Amino acid sequence: MVEQTLIVIKPDGVQRKIVGAVLSRFENRGFTIQKMKMLTFTTAQAENFYSPHKEKPFFPGLVKFITSGPVVAVVLEGRTGVDAVSVVRSMIGATKSYEAAAGTIRGDFSLGLEDNVIHASDSAENFKRESKIVF
Numbered sequence: 001m002v003e004q005t006l007i008v009i010k011p012d013g014v015q016r017k018i019v020g021a022v023l024s025r026f027e028n029r030g031f032t033i034q035k036m037k038m039l040t041f042t043t044a045q046a047e048n049f050y051s052p053h054k055e056k057p058f059f060p061g062l063v064k065f066i067t068s069g070p071v072v073a074v075v076l077e078g079r080t081g082v083d084a085v086s087v088v089r090s091m092i093g094a095t096k097s098y099e100a101a102a103g104t105i106r107g108d109f110s111l112g113l114e115d116n117v118i119h120a121s122d123s124a125e126n127f128k129r130e131s132k133i134v135f
């Protein structure tokens with residue numbers, strides 16, 4: 001069981017000034033901000049971060065979008081026995097924001113697919129891999 005996970009508030013979330021609103025959701029739920037960093041992804045960092053998608057047709061557009069402006073990367077820590085990866089994934093909602101349930105972050109803040117406000121690690125392995133790239 002891994003009690004930590006990584007989120008990245010994407011360039012659309014920073015540009016729309018909803019960083020505080022998004023982080024409040026996790027703090028209100030009981031997560032602690034363990035690390036936080038604002039950065040602008042280089043192309044090499046973005047290609048590495050999203051390497052599981054490198055064969056997908058949307059990969060070039062995804063890299064272009066995530067490097068288009070600053071992002072906020074945050075390691076969130078829950079509590080012992082709580083799977084942070086799955087709780088946080090349930091809070092962000094479906095990848096296609098227009099299909100995300102109301103009450104989720106994407107469901108409440110976005111209609112986008114590329115510009116879907118937030119990324120969250122989908123496994124403990126990806127949490128470790130992605131964290132090394134951004135921190």
Ligand code: CMP
Binds near residue numbers: 062095115116118
């Ligand atoms: P994210 O959770 O950051 O993981 C990969 C990202 O690719 C996803 O969110 C979307 O923002 C983006 N993406 C762009 N086009 C697509 C697509 N057709 N299907 C899935 N993800 C896509």
